[in-house]
Amino acid sequence: MRPEGIAQILLYAVVLIALAYPLGVFMARIYTRDRDDVIERSMFRLFGRNSGKEQDWKGYAKTVLVFSAVSSAVLYAIQRLQGDLFLNPDHLKGVAPHVALNTTASFITNTNWQYYGGEYTMSYLTQMAGLAVQNFVSAGVGIAVLVAVVRGIARRSSNELGNFWRDLYRTIAYILVPLSILLAVVLIWQGVPQTFHAHATATTLQGAHQAIARGPAGSQISIKQLGTNGGGYYNSNSAVPFENPTGLTNFLEMLSILLIPAACVFMFGKMVGARRHGWMVFASMFAVFAIGVAINLPAEQHGSSVLRNSGVNITMSGSQAGGNMSDKEVRFGQANSSIWTVATTDASNGSVNNGHDAQTPLGGAVPLVNIFLGEVIFGGVGSGLYGMFFYILIAVFIAGLMVGRTPEWLGKKIEAREIKLAALGALFVPTMALAMTAVAIVTKSGLASIYNPGAHGFTEALYAYTSQSNNNGSAFAGYGATSFSASFGTVALYFGRFVPLLSALAIGGSLAKKKIVPASAGTFRTDGPTFVVLLVGVIALTAGLMILPALTLGPIVEGLMH
Amino acid sequence: MRNLVQSLAAIVALTALLGFGYPALMTGFASVAFPHQAAGSLIQVNGAVVGSKLAAQQFSSPKYFMERPSGTAPAYNAAATTFANLGPTSPVLVKNVHTAITAILKLEGPYNPGLTVHEIPVDAVTTSGSGIDPDISQAYAALQAHRVAAVRHLPLATVQKLIAQNTDGRSWGFLGEPGVNVLELNIALDKLGGN
Numbered sequence: 001m002r003p004e005g006i007a008q009i010l011l012y013a014v015v016l017i018a019l020a021y022p023l024g025v026f027m028a029r030i031y032t033r034d035r036d037d038v039i040e041r042s043m044f045r046l047f048g049r050n051s052g053k054e055q056d057w058k059g060y061a062k063t064v065l066v067f068s069a070v071s072s073a074v075l076y077a078i079q080r081l082q083g084d085l086f087l088n089p090d091h092l093k094g095v096a097p098h099v100a101l102n103t104t105a106s107f108i109t110n111t112n113w114q115y116y117g118g119e120y121t122m123s124y125l126t127q128m129a130g131l132a133v134q135n136f137v138s139a140g141v142g143i144a145v146l147v148a149v150v151r152g153i154a155r156r157s158s159n160e161l162g163n164f165w166r167d168l169y170r171t172i173a174y175i176l177v178p179l180s181i182l183l184a185v186v187l188i189w190q191g192v193p194q195t196f197h198a199h200a201t202a203t204t205l206q207g208a209h210q211a212i213a214r215g216p217a218g219s220q221i222s223i224k225q226l227g228t229n230g231g232g233y234y235n236s237n238s239a240v241p242f243e244n245p246t247g248l249t250n251f252l253e254m255l256s257i258l259l260i261p262a263a264c265v266f267m268f269g270k271m272v273g274a275r276r277h278g279w280m281v282f283a284s285m286f287a288v289f290a291i292g293v294a295i296n297l298p299a300e301q302h303g304s305s306v307l308r309n310s311g312v313n314i315t316m317s318g319s320q321a322g323g324n325m326s327d328k329e330v331r332f333g334q335a336n337s338s339i340w341t342v343a344t345t346d347a348s349n350g351s352v353n354n355g356h357d358a359q360t361p362l363g364g365a366v367p368l369v370n371i372f373l374g375e376v377i378f379g380g381v382g383s384g385l386y387g388m389f390f391y392i393l394i395a396v397f398i399a400g401l402m403v404g405r406t407p408e409w410l411g412k413k414i415e416a417r418e419i420k421l422a423a424l425g426a427l428f429v430p431t432m433a434l435a436m437t438a439v440a441i442v443t444k445s446g447l448a449s450i451y452n453p454g455a456h457g458f459t460e461a462l463y464a465y466t467s468q469s470n471n472n473g474s475a476f477a478g479y480g481a482t483s484f485s486a487s488f489g490t491v492a493l494y495f496g497r498f499v500p501l502l503s504a505l506a507i508g509g510s511l512a513k514k515k516i517v518p519a520s521a522g523t524f525r526t527d528g529p530t531f532v533v534l535l536v537g538v539i540a541l542t543a544g545l546m547i548l549p550a551l552t553l554g555p556i557v558e559g560l561m562h
Numbered sequence: 563m564r565n566l567v568q569s570l571a572a573i574v575a576l577t578a579l580l581g582f583g584y585p586a587l588m589t590g591f592a593s594v595a596f597p598h599q600a601a602g603s604l605i606q607v608n609g610a611v612v613g614s615k616l617a618a619q620q621f622s623s624p625k626y627f628m629e630r631p632s633g634t635a636p637a638y639n640a641a642a643t644t645f646a647n648l649g650p651t652s653p654v655l656v657k658n659v660h661t662a663i664t665a666i667l668k669l670e671g672p673y674n675p676g677l678t679v680h681e682i683p684v685d686a687v688t689t690s691g692s693g694i695d696p697d698i699s700q701a702y703a704a705l706q707a708h709r710v711a712a713v714r715h716l717p718l719a720t721v722q723k724l725i726a727q728n729t730d731g732r733s734w735g736f737l738g739e740p741g742v743n744v745l746e747l748n749i750a751l752d753k754l755g756g757n
Contacts, residue, residue: 004732004736007736008736008737011736046571047568047571048564051564051568062565063565063568063569066565066566066569067565067568067569067572067573069569070566070569070570070573071569071573074573074577117642117644118643119641119642119643120641120642128581128582128585129577129581129582130581132580132581132584132585133573133576133577133580133581136576136580137573137576137580165568165572168572172576172580177580177584180584181584181587181588184588185588185591185595188588188591188592188595188596188599188600189595189596189599190599191599191603191615191616192599193599193600193601193602193603194585194588194589194592194596194599194600195589195592195593195600195601195602196589197601199641200601200602200604200611200614201611202604202611202612202613202614202619203610203611203612204612204613204619204620205607205612205613205619205621205626205745205748205749205752206619206620206621206622206623206626208619208620210613210617210619210638210640211639211640211641212602212604212613212614212617212640212641213640213641213642213643214601214602216585216588216589218588218592218600219584219585219588219589220585234643234692235642235643235644236643236644236645236691236692236693239643239645239690239691239692240643240691240692240694241616241617241692241694241695241696242602242616242617245603245616246730246733246737246738247732247733247734247736247737247738247739248733248734248737248738250737250738251733251737251738303684304650304651304655305650305651306650306651306652306655306656306659307659307684307687307688310656310659310660310663310679310687311663311678311679311680312659312663312679312680312682312683312684312686312687313680313681313682313683313684313701314684317701318700319683319699319700319701319704320683320684320685320699320700320701320702321685321699321739322683322684323684324650324684324688325684325685325688326646326648326650326655326688326689327633327645327646327647327648327688327689327690327691328688328690328691329690329691329692329695329697330630330685330690330695330697330698330699330739330741331695331697331730331738331739331740331741332738332739333738333739335739336738336739352691353691354691355645355646355647355691357645357647357648357649358645358646358647358648358649358650359650360650361650361651364650451647452647452648452649452652453652453653454649454651456649456650456651456652457649476647477644477645477647478647478648478649558649558650558651561651562650562651
């Protein structure tokens with residue numbers, strides 16, 4: 001490993017913490033502010049009496065569900081009708097029904113799985129007014145739900161978790177929009193297109209005709225990275241120079257992947273008055289992130305057996321990055337492709353700056369396992385941390401069993417109802433992902449999507465349903481869109497989003513009602529390194545063990561055979 | 563019912579502000595502050611657009627530096643980017659890499675006496691992520707320099723100097739990896755004359 005690579009990884013970690021901590025503190029202040037601003041006052045005046053009142057968990061959940069349903073209908077309609085609407089200078093046709101359906105589910109659930117082809121499927125109107133709007137909104141919904149659950153933890157003897165509209169508005173207006181504008185300015189400066197003109201036409205040096213796709217990309221790519229969305233403006237996502245032109249944009253886009261998810265952890269620590277606990281949760285996440293890079297990077301630098309056996313020079317030197325350069329860009333090389341791969345699958349971002357399908361068996365297993373862990377290692381904005389709460393509850397429950405006391409977490413007694421909900425939240429999604437993979441590899445219509453032969457083809461299917469169920473959105477992108485895979489994936493997307501979301505809200509509602517019990521000598525401490533070990537262990541033993549058998553059929557077999 | 567009406571109002575307002583207002587604002591800003599980048603970093607030669615700094619294009623004439631292989635259809639399609647998506651153990655990958663090696667040995671061999679497969683850098687035989695990677699590694703540029711210099715009857719040092727001038731270093735000296743921009747390099751060569 002060359003010093004430049006190490007320096008870039010260390011810098012990434014330092015800048016991430018330096019920015020996420022103050023952002024988290026700022027977020028906590030935003031969500032605990034009592035006074036409404038002028039827009040909130042007019043919004044609630046318009047929505048009618050009592051519309052600004054706090055909601056219990058069921059009321060909050062109902063609003064989230066209805067709003068998501070309405071958003072789905074609008075997004076589906078825009079895609080289907082884009083051929084007859086304005087802002088379509090390249091004259092693209094309406095999106096095919098099964099692709100439109102999957103893409104709708106994909107963007108409403110903050111997943112951004114791409115069965116669509118970016119620049120050649122979506123008109124400017126669909127990109128701006130459909131997909132980019134949901135990039136803001138689905139991220140806002142995730143953070144709003146997290147804030148509600150955190151209030152449930154912080155409050156005592158209460159029924160209310162907050163008001164969805166207020167939380168959504170504050171997230172978008174105070175956090176997502178300002179950060180998106182800042183990032184978009186830098187991206188455009190570095191070379192990301194931002195125009196309403198149709199594609200450009202060039203006559204190349206050798207006299208050929210080349211069409212160059214462009215559009216309002218900068219404004220969309222900034223929120224795509226910040227909101228853990230990940231759906232590319234272009235088909236090849238952030239590998240495309242127009243989405244990610246330089247080392248600087250790559251660094252900032254990678255930073256944006258983890259920024260808000262990491263800030264959410266610090267916000268949580270501040271809102272519940274347990275900053276040390278917040279740091280321990282952060283430490284657990286960061287440890288798993290570091291392990292991911294430590295496995296993926298050497299594997300990719302070592303290269304695939306095909307490239308090694310071909311005899312070409314894959315050794316890193318001052319004049320080339322070397323390693324497995326298949327589906328990777330020269331300006332990113334191995335270090336920056338690896339950090340991105342791990343960050344985007346720890347967080348449920350799913351944007352990619354290299355093709356995961358072409359990664360080595362061991363290297364490609366890292367993003368797969370990361371996603372399967374339930375998108376709780378930083379995870380999606382909001383959804384990552386409320387997903388982590390399931391594992392924290394299971395961890396304190398196991399600790400309670402070991403010492404023979406009723407488990408407690410942040411002063412709240414954890415009882416049967418919370419543990420049942422946590423188990424549902426933690427285990428439903430991985431179970432669904434495995435079951436759907438099983439169906440997809442034994443049915444003829446499922447097999448039609450597989451692109452590469454052998455064990456690698458199995459991994460493509462496993463990755464597809466793992467990614468969609470866990471709302472990540474990255475892919476072994478050879479896996480193709482058929483009407484079966486698109487519809488089947490739609491089911492994974494919606495259930496994968498809303499089962500954990502509702503479980504988390506129910507836990508928040510249940511915890512809000514409880515009284516605070518003072519900590520005693522027998523209370524398991526959640527603010528020390530023992531907790532970090534226990535939490536990482538619980539994640540490895542639940543989701544980690546669930547994917548192990550499937551790993552042996554995919555990446556492990558592939559790695560052993562070559 | 564109340565949720566439904568509020569949701570409809572919310573999505574209409576959010577679409578107006580975030581879906582139209584925000585991109586319009588950024589586009590207006592970009593057209594004033596960074597018009598060149600906003601339009602796609604297009605490069606003009608004698609008033610005609612010949613390509614973009616950010617997109618590879620097809621080169622086949624021996625007087626030009628060649629790009630990396632591309633997985634798009636047709637190659638270097640800047641309006642339909644894609645990965646090649648060949649798995650690390652794919653038989654098609656074996657075949658493609660072999661074909662690329664054979665072609666490079668045939669093309670560069672006469673100008674690089676004693677050239678073997680071990681001197682071919684890996685980026686020369688692998689597809690890029692986007693299919694339009696505008697850069698090649700410095701190693702691949704150095705390999706091609708001998709051919710380009712010979713075909714254009716230029717001193718090798720001149721070509722090497724142009725390579726250095728058209729190498730994009732790491733941002734701020736340490737972010738990302740250096741790469742040689744093939745289109746800009748070939749334009750610089752054409753400007754120099756020769757052949």
